[in-house]
Amino acid sequence: MMSLNDWIGGLFLAGGTFFMLVAAVATARLPDVYCRSHGVGKAMTLGIILMLIGCGIVVENISWWKVGLAIVFQFTTIPVASHLFCLVAYRKKVRRWSANGWVRD
Amino acid sequence: MSFVELLYYVGWAGCIPGLIVGVWRIGKGPTMLDRMLGLDLLTITSVALMIVYSIHHHTEDFVELILIVMALGFFTTVAFFYYLSHLPSSYEGLSAKEEDNS
Numbered sequence: 001m002m003s004l005n006d007w008i009g010g011l012f013l014a015g016g017t018f019f020m021l022v023a024a025v026a027t028a029r030l031p032d033v034y035c036r037s038h039g040v041g042k043a044m045t046l047g048i049i050l051m052l053i054g055c056g057i058v059v060e061n062i063s064w065w066k067v068g069l070a071i072v073f074q075f076t077t078i079p080v081a082s083h084l085f086c087l088v089a090y091r092k093k094v095r096r097w098s099a100n101g102w103v104r105d
Numbered sequence: 106m107s108f109v110e111l112l113y114y115v116g117w118a119g120c121i122p123g124l125i126v127g128v129w130r131i132g133k134g135p136t137m138l139d140r141m142l143g144l145d146l147l148t149i150t151s152v153a154l155m156i157v158y159s160i161h162h163h164t165e166d167f168v169e170l171i172l173i174v175m176a177l178g179f180f181t182t183v184a185f186f187y188y189l190s191h192l193p194s195s196y197e198g199l200s201a202k203e204e205d206n207s
Contacts, residue, residue: 010108021119027130027143040142051116056161059159059160062165
């Protein structure tokens with residue numbers, strides 16, 4: 001007894017799950033705190049937003065105002081946190097990775 | 106088990122690597138910023154787990170909890186960076202060892 005909303009929401013959920021996996025791989029494999037914050041910031045924002053849209057589609061009786069508030073909040077706070085990582089790392093002169101080796105500037 | 110239910114279980118399984126990698130990065134990370142990044146990943150992945158639970162059980166009771174945990178994770182990050190920006194650059198938690206190349 002599956003309706004069309006369940007199918008569309010499930011596909012949104014699967015798309016969000018893919019981007020969560022991308023963020024996990026980025027955190028595990030990238031060499032540097034700058035690269036890692038880049039990977040987490042972009043992939044996590046898209047994944048969480050797709051998942052929230054799927055939640056709003058699948059669940060009946062849910063308030064789209066609260067889902068929209070959560071989407072707007074994630075859309076503003078995850079990039080801000082990602083920039084904070086890079087800002088503090090740059091101000092404190094944490095070494096960074098380049099193709100020729102580690103650079104400390 | 107229909108295909109949609111299979112998608113829900115894929116959603117459950119896809120959040121597990123985020124949790125494992127977050128805990129591993131907290132333990133491993135060369136600098137303190139890497140550990141904080143692991144905590145951030147862990148917070149957002151737990152929010153994603155709450156969303157998957159809401160979708161799977163068709164319940165709308167957890168939207169406020171999702172909002173609160175999101176806000177807590179963001180303010181934790183900001184407060185910790187406010188503390189970290191007052192430390193000197195020579196603080197040993199901020200410098201990775203040269204031979205530790207991950």
